[in-house]
Structures are given as structure tokens and as C-alpha cells.
Amino acid sequence: MNRTELKNKVAERAEVSAADADRAIDAVIGAITDALVDGDKVSLPGFGIFETRSRAARTGRNPQTGEALEIAASTSAAFKPGAELKRKLAKA
Incomplete structure (x- = not known):
């Protein structure tokens, strides 16, 4: 569903x-x-929880060269579905 379809449904x-x-x-x-x-x-009870999650800095590898590189710490958005949403999805 894109934004236009969502707008029309709402x-x-x-x-x-x-x-x-x-x-x-x-x-x-x-x-x-x-x-x-x-x-x-x-x-949002019955739907879920939006929250932020922090990721610590870490060392990664360039898959092409194998060279080690530092990946900076970051914060990202996360969604955890609520029980009612999980139950409805299980029935789908």
C-alpha cells in the first residue's frame, strides 16, 4: 500500500x-x-511500539578487499508489533 492508497483508506x-x-x-x-x-x-496498544535502538561502534570488513574498517555508532528506529497485531497476522 502506498501513501495515496493509505490516504484513501483513512x-x-x-x-x-x-x-x-x-x-x-x-x-x-x-x-x-x-x-x-x-x-x-x-x-499504540493493540498495534505496537515505535522506539529507537542504539548500535555501538564496531569493526567491519570490506567484502571486496577484506580490509578492516570502523563502522560508526548509530541510532535507528524500530517497531515492535503488539499482541493483537501479531494475532491478526497469524490468522492471515
Whole structure:
């Protein structure tokens, strides 16, 4: 599903215009992004948890040359599905 399809599905389910649905999607994505940037978790009961995970710096290898290289520490976004979502996916 792409953004347009999501926007149309939200508009249909919420019985709002496509423009209102698009603004709502932007607001939700913006709120989740802001929370993650601030280091907070976003918990949506029944759906899941958005959180950040830190990765320590480590030594890797260039697969072409075998040369060792340092991989910098990083932070990435992660999603952990909730129990209800897992149950629905298992039935699918």
C-alpha cells in the first residue's frame, strides 16, 4: 500500500475528505518522528511500539578487499508489533 492508497483508506474509514486524511497522516507521522527524535517511545496498544535502538561502534570488513574498517555508532528506529497485531497476522 502506498501513501495515496493509505490516504484513501483513512478517508473512507473516518468518513472525511482525502485532504483531511492526508493532513491527519502527516500529523501522526510528524508526532511519532518528533517523539523518536526526543528519545521517547510511542506505544499504540493493540498495534505496537515505535522506539529507537542504539548500535555501538564496531569493526567491519570490506567484502571486496577484506580490509578492516570502523563502522560508526548509530541510532535507528524500530517497531515492535503488539499482541493483537501479531494475532491478526497469524490468522492471515
